[in-house]
Amino acid sequence: MTTFPLPTIQRIAVIGAGPAGLVAAKQLLQEQAFESVTIFERNSAVGGTWIYSPKSNAPPPLPSDNAIKVDPPFQADRPPPPFERLHSAMHSSLHTNLPKNVMQYRDFDFEANTPVFPSHTHVLAYLQRFAQTFDLAQHIRLDTHVVGASYQARQWTLTLRTADNALYTETFDALVVATGHYSIPYIPSFPNLQALGRHGVTWSHSREYRQPEAFKDKTVLVVGSGSSGLDIVREGSRVAKRVFHCVRSDNRQSVQEHAQDRGNVQRVGLVDRILDNGHIQFVDGQAVQVDHVVFATGFLFSYPFLGKDEPGLVHHGESVRDLYQFLFHRHNPTLAFMAVPIRIVPLPLSQVQATVIARVWNPQQTHVHLPDWATMTRWYEQHPTDTHASLVFDTDVEFNYVDRLACWAAGYDFDDAPQQHAWRQLARTDPLTWPLSDNWKENRRNALALRKQHLGY
Numbered sequence: 001m002t003t004f005p006l007p008t009i010q011r012i013a014v015i016g017a018g019p020a021g022l023v024a025a026k027q028l029l030q031e032q033a034f035e036s037v038t039i040f041e042r043n044s045a046v047g048g049t050w051i052y053s054p055k056s057n058a059p060p061p062l063p064s065d066n067a068i069k070v071d072p073p074f075q076a077d078r079p080p081p082p083f084e085r086l087h088s089a090m091h092s093s094l095h096t097n098l099p100k101n102v103m104q105y106r107d108f109d110f111e112a113n114t115p116v117f118p119s120h121t122h123v124l125a126y127l128q129r130f131a132q133t134f135d136l137a138q139h140i141r142l143d144t145h146v147v148g149a150s151y152q153a154r155q156w157t158l159t160l161r162t163a164d165n166a167l168y169t170e171t172f173d174a175l176v177v178a179t180g181h182y183s184i185p186y187i188p189s190f191p192n193l194q195a196l197g198r199h200g201v202t203w204s205h206s207r208e209y210r211q212p213e214a215f216k217d218k219t220v221l222v223v224g225s226g227s228s229g230l231d232i233v234r235e236g237s238r239v240a241k242r243v244f245h246c247v248r249s250d251n252r253q254s255v256q257e258h259a260q261d262r263g264n265v266q267r268v269g270l271v272d273r274i275l276d277n278g279h280i281q282f283v284d285g286q287a288v289q290v291d292h293v294v295f296a297t298g299f300l301f302s303y304p305f306l307g308k309d310e311p312g313l314v315h316h317g318e319s320v321r322d323l324y325q326f327l328f329h330r331h332n333p334t335l336a337f338m339a340v341p342i343r344i345v346p347l348p349l350s351q352v353q354a355t356v357i358a359r360v361w362n363p364q365q366t367h368v369h370l371p372d373w374a375t376m377t378r379w380y381e382q383h384p385t386d387t388h389a390s391l392v393f394d395t396d397v398e399f400n401y402v403d404r405l406a407c408w409a410a411g412y413d414f415d416d417a418p419q420q421h422a423w424r425q426l427a428r429t430d431p432l433t434w435p436l437s438d439n440w441k442e443n444r445r446n447a448l449a450l451r452k453q454h455l456g457y
Helices: 019-030 120-133 193-197 227-236 252-258 304-314 346-361 373-382 395-409 417-424 438-445 447-455
Strands: 011-015 036-040 144-152 155-162 167-172 174-177 202-205 219-223 242-246 265-268 271-274 280-282 292-295 335-337
Touching: 011 019, 011 144, 011 167, 019 036, 019 120, 019 174, 019 346, 036 144, 144 304, 155 174, 174 346, 193 202, 193 271, 219 227, 227 242, 227 252, 227 292, 252 447, 346 395, 395 417, 395 438, 438 447
Parallel strands: 011 036, 011 174, 174 335, 202 292, 219 242, 219 292, 242 265
Antiparallel strands: 144 155, 155 167, 271 280
């Protein structure tokens, strides 16, 4: 097989010290093949999106449907933005949607006394213990925001801003982007959307939801039926006067949760427009008056530090383009993106991605390779990632993808039947590269029923 001619990689930068960034660093360091691995994190602690804060962020513009406009790319000829922290989209009572034995990394268990469905506090403690166990602190620069990243002369130059607003640059051979995709709110455009702020109607995005008390005795419209929207409807209906829930389409989770709706919850159709009097009109012609609107409408992909390269990569923010195996940038595989797929189990998937990255970039490895550009391009043409839907995995797609990467990391070709068979027959000595177990798959498929059993919803 013809392979991609990677440059020799010795110095690696990882952006983000959340679950993906931590495990990327751990797997890279365990190769014992690189001169340095450095994680840059703009928060003052590790944990990423699992760091709860009661504080909220500045609201996005209305609408917020174009990442390039909402989160402008870095421009080398203009002063970088000042240092700014971002508070995560984490509410105070959040528990995982997945049991701990499914959610955890493949080689690092939650502590035995952790609840089956951990709270955000348990998950953060788990990630901190992971960082401590693998001695990652010495490789992490906290309070450091990557504001720019450019590739020239086979090197990545990072422009870095510290919490005291000092600015400096540093060079690396390869770059892992592990910033997640729960930072920049997506709020779709509706006719007359700007009328929302009139007549006493307030609004927010689910990123800023912390506790339901903000909705006490109010009439609230929640737009969106993902996990956050369902949590807000369930919790908000305990204290709100009335909750309207705008649902585009049902899924197993929404069906399970709506079966337990309180009497003050009413499902409504899609929003059609905002009327001049501030009322919300739906596509069926019904109009309602509300006190507050919550947009639980998801997030945009945004990598503003990539500057002039970002518009082609994320377009408006609905997807991430040009990724081979949803992982390596096919035009420059010294750039890798962690945990881009949606509706996956992020920690174990990130770990097998990180194992592939580490072994492909390891100049001493002889059996784990990246195919040539033509092969990567053929794969991408068959699996384009130019729409949001192209990144949404169902469980079978997720199982296949994780096993494919594990097989690759073990040095076998998943698409070659004899090689895949040989890989499946290997002694299970390396939890990072063996196939997903039937028990793990069963618990993954049954997570909703298990959550109902343990959490009651």
